[in-house]
Amino acid sequence: MIDAHTHCFPPDLYKKCESWAHQNKEAHWLSLVAPKNKSSIQGWSSAEETLEQMDLAKVSKSLLLGWYWEHSATCRWHNQLMKSWMEKANNRFIGFASIFPSEAPIEQLEEASSMGFQGVGELHPTIQGFSENKENWYAMAEWCSDKKWPINLHVTEAMNLSHAGYVSTPFQDYLDLATHFPELKIILAHFGGGIPFFEQNPKIKTLLKNVYYDTAACPLLYDMDIFRNMIQLVGSHKIIFGSDFPLKLYPSTKQPPVMKTFIEDIRSNGGLSELERQRIFSENIIKILGNS
Numbered sequence: 001m002i003d004a005h006t007h008c009f010p011p012d013l014y015k016k017c018e019s020w021a022h023q024n025k026e027a028h029w030l031s032l033v034a035p036k037n038k039s040s041i042q043g044w045s046s047a048e049e050t051l052e053q054m055d056l057a058k059v060s061k062s063l064l065l066g067w068y069w070e071h072s073a074t075c076r077w078h079n080q081l082m083k084s085w086m087e088k089a090n091n092r093f094i095g096f097a098s099i100f101p102s103e104a105p106i107e108q109l110e111e112a113s114s115m116g117f118q119g120v121g122e123l124h125p126t127i128q129g130f131s132e133n134k135e136n137w138y139a140m141a142e143w144c145s146d147k148k149w150p151i152n153l154h155v156t157e158a159m160n161l162s163h164a165g166y167v168s169t170p171f172q173d174y175l176d177l178a179t180h181f182p183e184l185k186i187i188l189a190h191f192g193g194g195i196p197f198f199e200q201n202p203k204i205k206t207l208l209k210n211v212y213y214d215t216a217a218c219p220l221l222y223d224m225d226i227f228r229n230m231i232q233l234v235g236s237h238k239i240i241f242g243s244d245f246p247l248k249l250y251p252s253t254k255q256p257p258v259m260k261t262f263i264e265d266i267r268s269n270g271g272l273s274e275l276e277r278q279r280i281f282s283e284n285i286i287k288i289l290g291n292s
């Protein structure tokens with residue numbers, strides 16, 4: 001069992017989010033983890049605590065995703081930390097690097113590759129300047145396509161009840177990337193924010209042949225019928241389990257984040273067959289990563 005969408009931040013950051021974000025000019029991250037006049041759904045978990053949660057949830061490996069920072073310096077800082085957590089975790093963490101694609105992406109990618117990362121993400125096309133810096137994003141996409149590195153992209157649901165830190169992500173940006181780089185493996189987070197609907201157009205389905213959808217943050221956004229509906233729309237071979245741990249997926253419980261709750265919810269209420277479960281919980285991501 002693999003959780004393909006988790007994040008990890010260093011414990012000394014939790015208590016000084018505001019001053020750290022101001023110092024590093026990471027305003028968007030702050031608006032998500034510490035929204036003004038709203039309670040935060042962000043939970044925190046050190047690398048060690050994440051491993052404990054994985055044991056309790058019977059998750060053998062987690063994909064540690066980087067963050068869509070607004071500066072390459074912050075990406076480098078985060079990658080160094082993730083590298084140290086990967087080294088201590090005995091192969092239980094797979095790392096996707098934090099990259100700021102709008103600025104010298106190849107240097108960042110080469111560095112991440114030498115550090116043991118196996119993909120890129122989570123990226124945010126709007127926050128990180130896709131439409132203004134397409135050339136750099138294309139250079140990154142080409143490098144990733146050549147090296148068979150998947151890219152995980154955040155997608156904001158197109159219709160929503162405006163939540164803290166909401167920044168829209170136009171669907172056209174994703175179609176643009178998938179069209180220009182047909183061999184690039186793209187994982188769209190959060191069930192693709194509505195994009196799967198358009199896979200009913202056969203021409204778009206063809207263009208999105210290497211696009212996958214992860215289940216991150218699902219309980220905050222959708223009811224569990226989405227699992228069956230998504231299988232109808234795109235097929236179980238395109239859906240990847242990811243939690244978005246340590247986000248508080250069940251905020252009404254007022255508990256610290258528990259990785260196994262969402263897994264149990266899927267098992268009880270997702271209506272999946274054994275084959276679908278195997279694909280979604282492990283086989284699909286293993287295939288995408290090209291290793292076991």
Ligand SMILES: [Zn+2]
Pocket residue numbers: 122154155189190
């Ligand atoms: Zn996301």
